[in-house]
Amino acid sequence: MAVGERHLPALEALLEAGADSRLLTRIDDYETPGEMAERAGLVEITTLLAASELRLRESEPDTLKL
Numbered sequence: 001m002a003v004g005e006r007h008l009p010a011l012e013a014l015l016e017a018g019a020d021s022r023l024l025t026r027i028d029d030y031e032t033p034g035e036m037a038e039r040a041g042l043v044e045i046t047t048l049l050a051a052s053e054l055r056l057r058e059s060e061p062d063t064l065k066l
Contacts (some may be wrong), residue, residue: 003033003045021052
């Protein structure tokens, strides 16, 4: 919703509270908020979400270790 409304402060608050920016929407085109922002040409929001996704990936345990 924050991306659709182009509300950067709300998006920042959601991410700071631990929202997972990789989750797909259940409406529209089943896309991530980052995909939605990129499609809409929202550069600042796209950049913020990409950084969030990178942090989430880096914080996940490495499941490929043997």
